[in-house]
Amino acid sequence: MRKPMPTLAVAAAVTTLALCAISTAPAEDADAQLLRKRDYNFAWWPNGFRKEATDDSPNIFCVESGRYALALDLADFGETRFGLVEGSSYLTASQRASDALAGLASAPLNIELEHGGRTYRAVSCHAGRSGDARHTILLESGRFVQRYRFPQLQFKDEAGDVLETDSALELVAWPSSLTFSLTAAPDCAYDNGPCPGVVGTGRAFRAQPLDIPHRPELDPPVFTLETWVRVPNRLSALNHHHWLIGKNANEWQEGNFGFLLTGNTVAAIMNIGGGRENVYRINRGNALPPGDWHHLAMSYDGDTLRLYVDGRPAGSTNVGKARVPGQGKLRIGHRPDGHGQPVHALFDEVRLWSRVLDDREIKAHAKSPDTFDQAGLAWRLSFDEEAEGGKAYAVPNLDGATVRLSLNDWTAERQIAGTWTFGETKSILLHCPVEEEAWRSAPLEFAARGTGGMVYATQYGPEVGAIVVAVPSFERDWPTGYTDIRDYDEVMLHVSNNGSDRQYVPVLFDVKNPANITGETPILCDPEGRPTGVPVQLSKNWHHGAYSKFYTVLPCPPGQTEYRLRIAYGFWGTLPAASHAQLSLYGYGGNGRWDQLAIGCWGETMCLDMDNSLTPMMVTDVRMLMTRNGKDGRKWSWSDGGWGGDWLQVMRESDNKLHPVQLKTAYLAQGPCLTDVRYTGWYGKERDVALDARVATLRTDDHNRVFQQFRYQFTRQLSTKGSHLFMMGPNNSLLTPRIAYGNRDGLIAEQVVPGDLEAGAAFGEQIVLTGQGPWWVAFPGSYLTGDKDWGTGSRGLIIRSFRAVYGGKTHENPVVSFPVEKQHKGAKLVGLNLELVVPEGVSQFMPGDTVEMDVEWITVPRVADDYYGPNATFLAHLEQNPESWRTVYREAVGNDLEVSVAGGRLLHRYPIIVAADEPEIEVTVEGGVGVVPIRFE
Secondary structure (H helix, E strand, O other): OOOOOOEEEEEEOOOEEEEOOOOOOOOOOHHHHHHHOOOOEEEEOOOOOOOOOOOOOOOEEEEEEOOEEEEEEOOOHHHOEEEEOOOOOHHHHHOOOOHHHOOOEEOOEEEEEEEOOEEEEEEEOHHHHHOOHHHOEEEEEOOOOEEEEEEOOEEEOOOOOEEOEOOEEEEEEOOOEEEEEEEEOEOOOOOOOEEEOOOOEEEEEEOOOEEEOOOHHHOOOOEEEEEEEEOOHHHHOOOOOEEEEEEOOOOOOOOOEEEEEEOOEEEEEEEOOOOHHHEEEEEOOOOOOOOOEEEEEEEEOOOEEEEEEOOEEEEEEEOOOOOOOOOOOEEEOOOOOOOOOOOEEEEEEEEEEOOOOOHHHHHHHHHOOOOOOOOOEEEEEOOHHHHHOOOOOOOOOOOOOEEEEEEOOEEEEEEOOOOOOOOOOEEEEEEEEOOOOHHHOOOEEEEEEEOOOOEEOEEEEOOOOEEEEEEOOOOOOOOOOOOOOOOOEEEEEEEEEOOOOOEEEEEEEEEEOOOOOOOOEEEEEOOOOOEOOOOOEEEEEOOOOOEEEEEEEEEEOOEEEEEEEEEEOOEEOOEEOEEEEEEOOOOOOOOOOEEEEEEOOOOOOEEEEOOOOOOOOOEEEEOOOOEOOOOOOOOOOOOEOOOOEEOOEOEOOOOOEOOEEEEEEEEEEOOOOEOEEEEEEEEOOOOOEEEEEEEEEEOOOOOEEEEEEEEEEEOOOEEOOOOEOEEEOOOOOEEOOEEEEEEOOEEEEEEEOOOOOOOOOEEEEEEEOOOOOOEEEEOOOOEEOOOOOOOEOEEEEEEEEEEEEEOOEEEOOOEEEEEEEEEEOOOOEEEEOEEEEOOOOOOEEOOOOEEEEEEEEEEEOOOHHHEOOOOHHHHHHHHHOOOOOHHHHHHHHHOOOEEEEEOEEEEEOOOEEEEEOOOEEEEEEEOOOOEEEEEEO
């Protein structure tokens, strides 16, 4: 029986009051509700993704649902463990540490390739052999589904002989099933030498670039540079911001030109004039898929720089300057000056022309690599001479091989018919239903369409073990991209259940080309557009093409059911929407868990590098809301609020930072009103500090807010040297002319920061924020260097509550320090970081010590002309208080709310969260600036 909805009576002295939707999910009985509580899944690393310098523990990857757990040893697939578990609620399971792994039975994952009477087994992937988890690829991860790829499997026979393949294992884990996908191709060793080329013999480059000394024909003023490049799947995860071919030092050097590989996206680059301001670059918009040969060409005719990919124009830019030839070397496989990491790729037919090839010629070369007119050919490197010199390569003959996959009693087998040539990818799937999938045999029919009538293909997708609604595009009559998006994309999904039982069906909405991917939230609604309360996982990628993956477990009661998937971008209702998503780094690098918060769709609010995969810190990009570069600046664009920050930093010894281990992420709410994501785990290989964190952001129209609640509990003695409890910074481009800090009663101090302080110096150390909270810290008038055509602003930190116990003594006032990050001599200013630190005299964290704090990170425009939002009250404040600490103080005390509740319990004061105990709830709010959300549970 459906419970009656509570009615709400709200009295508030606030600018705006935002109410989150109350669930109207389809009715279900108590047994079904209990079962559905187990519809969740986690992906996590018991020993951590990024390890301490002294940690040589194996890379173990785990998935855990409310029904099963799997532990995969990436260095030894034979040590795989699997078993059923006792499920609980999503949030409770996120806090259960490694409990689900206890007692798991051995269940070797067998991946076999049999040929010529010999059986080769995949024993590991590259992440296991290297000890570096960054060689795995996180594709999608969230409440329902974990999708990971493990490249570079190594096959061995019983004698230990290696079978060379380009292979990868992909895992898709739902709450009730696992699907393994193996892709493999015959390959060669790629040990810096000959390999099969696009024509004859090519050359493999693995960490050893090839230098060609300068001579005049290598640097014509008008030129075309072309080559063929292949990044095998087994090597693609290693590439991030690498040069393929370059001449003359680097991109800031006069005369530099060449090709760069950024993830799997290629760019052409050239410098005329020297310096950063004279760099000309063309980025190809779409990814360069690994596993195939690609033809690349760039040309400059004295006026226009052009890039071609696979014979087709991929971009151009007008330069209008004469090239000044350089004197530096030409290098293949690395940046010419030796900085950065060398590329891992295959090359063939590198050619440099002293003329500009036209579109027709380039298209012909891409189609027929061995046929070309040599007129104007200044230099060529074919690599065929290496084979002629006696250097050989071997490619295994796998014609007619048998491929097998098995886990416990689940097995799959495929016979490869006919020839299996070098680089030709074959695949096999193994689907493992952990419990009976009644929905697969139920009389269900699905039909999806767009609001304009476009029909979307809807069918079972074996590679993901779910019904897939393929949405390649939307029918729109409104502008997309970086603009004022107030419309929604929508998919209507009709379900016919002709049986008598309610079914719960795993569904993936596979969305290509969203209106703006930097901020989006999918909401599953009823036909009238009212949210149902059924969660939808939000996973996305803009580094490897622009696509979104929306996963859900869909209730399908008997009869006809209509759902409306509504995707909010810029606005949800009248306010910019909030979102908190897993953003895949595949195609960019790092490949770990990266969470991205946004308000609206005009850039990020904050990014969290939870696996420390790219940085050793938690907080990375921080940006502004509705902020431009002056009154005439661009609206609806990216901005900057000062890069970087961190949660707890503690060292085992000097320069050996403790990183998160056993970290689980629970996406309780991903938007569009108030997000709620929990992070639970430990710091350090010895589980030295327990971490419990909660992150939220809200829809609003004045400035960004990110709420972060922490509880650290120490289990081992550690030095406090070099530690911080929270950090705002570092940022090499930040200028800090002043700092100010205060409490509930107002300003404690405002100080001018001397511009002659050296990096590493301390402007202020261990300053106790006295008085009553909320305490706050502001950087009035701070800004960033650089000439970007977007708004930059000032950041501030509000500490709404604080309590720490060190050695049995309680401290209820936070302590801050302001170390110097960098001196900017040209501006005669320095950049400061803000750190929350231990009090003077505390030299050790002891077992049982705890820290609890609730902080709010805000970014605000410096002056009124930079703000283009609609909040007139906020605009008036900026006009009266330019570059002022009062903007941070206004938020600190204005949202220090007084809240009373009748008919429920107040769980959190700001944002307001109320647990409903009675059918009628009355909430009274005193205070409030901006938008104050209320969530009812």
